[in-house]
Amino acid sequence: xxxxxxxxxxxxxxxxxxxxxxxERTVAFxxxxxxxxxxxxxxxxxxxxxxxxxxxxxxxxxxTVRYIRLPVRGFGLALKTAxxxxxxDFVGYMDIDLATDLRHLKEVYDDIARGAGYDLYMGSxxxxxxxxxxxxPLRAFLSRVLNLLLxxxxxxxxxxxxxxxxxxxxxxxxxxxxxxxxxxDWFFVAQLVVRAEWAGARILDMPVTWTDQPNSKSGARLVxxxxxxxxxxxxxxxxxxxxxxxxxxxxx
Numbered sequence: 001x002x003x004x005x006x007x008x009x010x011x012x013x014x015x016x017x018x019x020x021x022x023x024e025r026t027v028a029f030x031x032x033x034x035x036x037x038x039x040x041x042x043x044x045x046x047x048x049x050x051x052x053x054x055x056x057x058x059x060x061x062x063x064t065v066r067y068i069r070l071p072v073r074g075f076g077l078a079l080k081t082a083x084x085x086x087x088x089d090f091v092g093y094m095d096i097d098l099a100t101d102l103r104h105l106k107e108v109y110d111d112i113a114r115g116a117g118y119d120l121y122m123g124s125x126x127x128x129x130x131x132x133x134x135x136x137p138l139r140a141f142l143s144r145v146l147n148l149l150l151x152x153x154x155x156x157x158x159x160x161x162x163x164x165x166x167x168x169x170x171x172x173x174x175x176x177x178x179x180x181x182x183x184x185d186w187f188f189v190a191q192l193v194v195r196a197e198w199a200g201a202r203i204l205d206m207p208v209t210w211t212d213q214p215n216s217k218s219g220a221r222l223v224x225x226x227x228x229x230x231x232x233x234x235x236x237x238x239x240x241x242x243x244x245x246x247x248x249x250x251x252x
């Protein structure tokens with residue numbers, strides 16, 4: 001395949017404290033590890049602090065970095081907008097706190113360059129071999145429960161839909177986006193990976209080294225996100241039934 005072009009989105013909302021350090025670390029890592037063809041998009045979905053100012057300075061300093069600002073908030077909307085403007089071979093995202101060790105970025109890049117044949121790379125904190133530190137018991141419990149519900153109710157095989165490290169073949173993403181309506185909120189990523197597996201995508205469920213930021217989400221936000229996921233799983237369950245009915249009808 002040669003040198004693939006990799007797109008990395010950092011969805012951000014009021015991240016002035018860590019934005020510059022994380023982007024500079026990522027740029028330096030790509031340079032040191034000879035990731036020669038990549039782009040970073042800082043997708044700002046509604047920041048009210050100095051995030052925009054810092055992001056613009058980073059984009060002016062580095063040719064591989066660009067900044068977009070969305071008029072409304074939405075994690076899924078940030079990814080859809082950034083990916084829709086990219087011409088990279090693979091599009092993906094990482095959390096701005098770099099909870100996932102950057103060495104996994106090199107692993108994905110090299111794997112694509114070798115032509116390994118995967119359509120979707122998913123970081124996992126739950127797969128054997130993963131190393132997770134500083135994760136609170138509440139967050140670990142909710143993550144396991146929600147991922148278990150995904151596997152049981154939707155019959156998917158991957159281990160961690162919510163890990164903030166994913167890269168997907170852009171043509172696969174485009175085909176799914178043309179077929180399905182994707183939410184603008186946090187459940188966008190779960191929709192993406194579930195629908196990708198249903199479509200027969202070749203998925204690498206890869207254990208990662210993850211260092212959590214225990215204070216990055218309040219307990220109330222964790223509860224709200226859990227409720228969002230429960231509603232989203234129910235919607236995908238209905239979608240799965242419709243898909244199966246359509247398949248049965250076509251087979252007659």
